[in-house]
Amino acid sequence: MTEFFSNEVIAIIILAACVVLFITNWINTCVAAALGCLAFTLTGICSFNEAFSGFSSNVVILIFSMLIVGDAMAETGADWLIGNFAARISKNNERLFIFAGALVGGLMSMWMANTAVVACFLPILASVSRASPNMTMKNMTMSITFGAMYGGTCTLVGSTSQVAAQGVMYELTGIEFKMFDFMPVGAIMFAAFLVWEQLIGYRMGEKIWGDRQHEGIRYDKLTGKLDVDSFHANHPMHDNKARKRPVFAAIFVVMIIFFVFEWLPVGVTALSAAMLCFITGCADPKETIRRLDWHCVFFLGCCMGIAAGIEATDLGEMMGRLITSLLGPNPEPRLFFAIVVTTVMFTSNFLANATTTVIFCPIVIATCQSYGFNIMPFCLGVVYAANLACATPFAHAQVTMTLVAGYRFSDYVKFNLPVQILMLVIMIIFVPVFFPLM
Structure with a gap:
């Protein structure tokens, strides 16, 4: 357990160092990204093949x-x-x-x-x-x-996150999304x-x-x-x-x-x-x-390799356990929903959206079952939050592809963070309107 947690801490340090280098441009961004992949390899968090699997x-x-x-x-x-x-x-x-x-x-x-x-x-x-x-x-x-x-985000087939959530939810509960939920x-x-x-x-x-x-x-x-x-x-x-x-x-x-x-x-x-x-x-x-x-x-x-290095740890599950431990035995449903979607969106800025969905859906479903919450809106929130993370080029494939336009790392944070906050507010307000949390 100590070794596992050690890998989590090391992964966070490597990611933070890469982000600092990307934002400050102290060294070429390609060099910084390659160093991040090497760091994951040298620390033993993942193999060389995994760290450079992005290519x-x-x-x-x-x-x-x-x-x-x-x-x-x-x-x-x-x-x-x-x-x-x-x-x-x-x-x-x-x-x-x-x-x-x-x-x-x-x-x-x-x-x-x-x-x-x-x-x-x-x-x-x-x-x-x-x-x-x-x-x-x-x-x-x-x-x-x-x-x-x-x-x-508007249909069941619009993204892999919806399909991934559908599979997890059906396997654990027998519940399925409809096409236009x-x-x-x-x-x-x-x-x-x-x-x-x-x-x-x-x-x-x-x-x-x-x-x-x-x-x-x-x-x-x-x-x-x-x-x-x-x-x-x-x-x-x-x-x-x-x-x-x-x-x-x-x-x-x-x-x-x-x-x-x-x-x-x-x-x-x-x-x-x-x-x-x-x-x-x-x-x-x-x-x-x-x-x-x-x-x-x-x-x-290299960005894909850094994401693979993070995925080799279990950062998502660690954050999920932290959430449930902080909430206590009787959390207010909307507060829990707000914490879930905020955490998922933050995490999805560094992990693939489908990966984030697969990590958080089982945690959220188990927590909802223990608290007596309605599973559907919470899983919807996970999918929305995972899909709409876009404040870093790591977020997911579509965001990474925009690098061809010559954006800097800091451009994604400055341009997209405000709209991510807006979307979080919309989710917290409107998801419970259409799908009661209890």
Whole structure:
């Protein structure tokens, strides 16, 4: 037991050190993340293979592949066509485009994997930011990605957390969620996010990254925005690359279809699309590999490794036991609910959302049974809180993927902490309205 607790303490120290290094930028973030993975290995908390398992994860393969697809989109000129069309539809109004993108992404995520939705949007957002001088990658990426996350909380199939909670709850109690049990409060939070983004979040983001709009973003050989004249000058409509545009369009459409129906894992689908771009000549392997944002890929892989190191300990269960010991024999239901969702959301900022759900659901169910509380709203709260954690790039796959826009670690904390607090308040108020706690 002493050794186990020792590992918990060491894991917290390693994580805290990494967070400090990420926020202060004392050393390169990739170096800091790699040191974190090494620390988990050297302290014996997990093996070398586990600490660096992120580089073989589905998420890293997905983002690596989508970077290749995005480069092929640029090489064929399809990016400008998509970006210019989207900019015209939104009348070059970035705020309007963000609202529409977040709304569409959220509606899509109700019925397909969040990671697939975000993967589809990333190259399109890069295209829009290149095509329009009024739109920037940093302003759009985080907001539209989180719109997809919030939409994914509205149905049973919107995220893996719902499915994970369903399995645990049915196994322990025989109770199951219905398809739209998540919709009432999920829809309120989704709508609240869209309003918050338009009234507060947009301006807040501009202040946070300010003149760093293009920092860390790789736009191939481009150093600025493309306008219509420069596009026609540099990408003739009838050159060899332009002839590949229908081929690329077919690859992209088929990829999206596979994402929607989940005929293959999203990483396999994305990698297959990337390889097809090379095979068909839509992208040149040598040039594309040279242009890829390897900093993002390496940092993403190390972040996944740090999360694996934390998961190798039992931090979630330790926090659950701490909660129940502090509450005493007769806690007030709403207070217990507030503590649960706050703890889960905090924990999910450092662990995968499905993992956090699996850790906390059994603890919450057992506690509810002992206190005589209604299990359903507490499990709903666990799922909501796990899904909507986004104040660090560790939170879960969709959040980590936004690193391609060149955000700093501190950007996630500053931009997302206020909206996380807002969502906690909404959960605490509205979940008991639709599902009594007793």
